Amino acid sequence: AQSVTQLDSHVSVSEGTPVLLRCNYSSSYSPSLFWYVQHPNKGLQLLLKYTSAATLVKGINGFEAEFKKSETSFHLTKPSAHMSDAAEYFCVVSPSYTGTASKLTFGTGTRLQVTL
Amino acid sequence: DGGITQSPKYLFRKEGQNVTLSCEQNLNHDAMYWYRQDPGQGLRLIYYSQIVNDFQKGDIAEGYSVSREKKESFPLTVTSAQKNPTAFYLCASIQTPRKARTGELFFGEGSRLTVL
Numbered sequence: 001a002q003s004v005t006q007l008d009s010h011v012s013v014s015e016g017t018p019v020l021l022r023c024n025y026s027s028s029y030s031p032s033l034f035w036y037v038q039h040p041n042k043g044l045q046l047l048l049k050y051t052s053a054a055t056l057v058k059g060i061n062g063f064e065a066e067f068k069k070s071e072t073s074f075h076l077t078k079p080s081a082h083m084s085d086a087a088e089y090f091c092v093v094s095p096s097y098t099g100t101a102s103k104l105t106f107g108t109g110t111r112l113q114v115t116l
Numbered sequence: 117d118g119g120i121t122q123s124p125k126y127l128f129r130k131e132g133q134n135v136t137l138s139c140e141q142n143l144n145h146d147a148m149y150w151y152r153q154d155p156g157q158g159l160r161l162i163y164y165s166q167i168v169n170d171f172q173k174g175d176i177a178e179g180y181s182v183s184r185e186k187k188e189s190f191p192l193t194v195t196s197a198q199k200n201p202t203a204f205y206l207c208a209s210i211q212t213p214r215k216a217r218t219g220e221l222f223f224g225e226g227s228r229l230t231v232l
Contacts, residue, residue, distance in 0.1 A: 037219075044221070045223070090159070100147060101208065101221050102149070102172070104149050108156060108157055109156070109158065
């Protein structure tokens with residue numbers, strides 16, 4: 001069994017300040033973890049993924065996430081927010097070695113607001 | 117450019133009518149997926165297909181039907197049996213060998229269905 005919890009439904013930051021979007025997971029297996037971003041009325045785009053290589057994963061647009069097994073967390077961070085980062089972010093967990101997306105579990109999403 | 121094309125982007129339907137959402141991909145991916153997205157919820161899997169002429173029910177298949185006659189195409193029909201069809205529908209595809217770690221899902225831009 002697996003689950004994912006995004007701890008904040010909405011996060012607001014000022015432009016130029018750090019971003020932290022929190023994600024905790026539960027998995028009976030060694031998981032793969034993903035962060036996807038969705039801009040309004042668009043599909044989702046992969047930001048980054050963890051698949052048991054380096055625990056600190058770098059993604060696109062300056063985002064990174066750290067896999068912490070002891071804390072069962074995979075928080076998404078960015079040093080300096082930009083207005084274009086305003087979007088909805090989804091944390092996703094999957095059992096490793098499935099080769100299929102049918103076992104993905106999506107979090108409920110965190111809406112990031114960036115203000116001037 | 118390779119990608120996934122969903123149409124129509126917006127669709128209105130009267131109660132009791134069936135409607136078909138189109139999904140076409142030119143990524144040469146074997147597996148395709150249909151998700152439903154409701155506000156404040158994660159994506160929920162409706163149907164998926166890992167190969168032509170084969171498809172499987174996801175978590176919320178009731179009231180929906182699909183076909184996979186061609187590798188590139190995976191249309192979704194929302195039938196009158198679907199009790200609450202108003203939602204944002206996302207089509208996605210993935211190219212990952214079965215025993216590999218789950219790869220990246222590629223998404224279309226979605227179709228927003230409103231039942232009047």
